[in-house]
Amino acid sequence: MSFDARRGTRGGRQPNGRLMRWMNTLMARRMRRSSGGTMMGFNALVLTTIGRRSGVERTNPVGWFPGPDGSWLIVASANGAVDNPAWYYNLAADPGNVRIEVGGQVIAVTAEQLHGAEREQAWQQITTAAPRFGQYQHKTDRELPVIRLTAQE
Template structure:
């Protein structure tokens, strides 16, 4: 499926800058030790920068998919724009994740239609915070499925 979510026109302020980089590094270290972050199961998403070509690491919360996959949400805390890692996935969906002490090669797919709605219901039931993020913005928060590659 295509990565086609456009930026919205309203939303919360998107976290960014040096402080956010520092927080991401700190959270990545904590996730590598324990796998949890703010009450979520967490993983470290390793994307390739669409402009730089350099590896980028981002800690994200994940939810179990019905088929053994992992689901992540490009929420940016309800900001009008998608997070940078969303565009990196769009440019190169073959990525790696660090989860539960191992590195796994995965393919990222954006969910649409009924498949997205079903995943969204699972995510918001497990973490109502994402429903709050959706209310803050006029873009539909992308749900990404990470499927292990053989």
């Protein structure tokens, strides 16, 4: 399936700017030193994508949830903002050129946006484990994309 999440018409403020980049760098560094970690009360990984316009590597710490067959589920919530986070668009542009750092390992992954019943099942699992994501969904009228990251062979 495709990456097709649209921008909403209402939503919360998306964190951005120099301060957010500094916080992302700090969190990623901390997670690398501790061979993984948590962020805001749930498991976190370091996601590395290639900028769709710049071609430059971009890293972002994101929360993850266990998916089927050892995959990782992440949500492009952006705090319930009107628009998807930049890393979502980078994944959409090149879903096979992605890596994650989790548990002290660097793993090449392929990204896939979930749709339909598969998304609903994953969404239920995520909001049960982290009700905060349900609150993000209430802030915006866009459907928060759920992405499955699967290790490349």
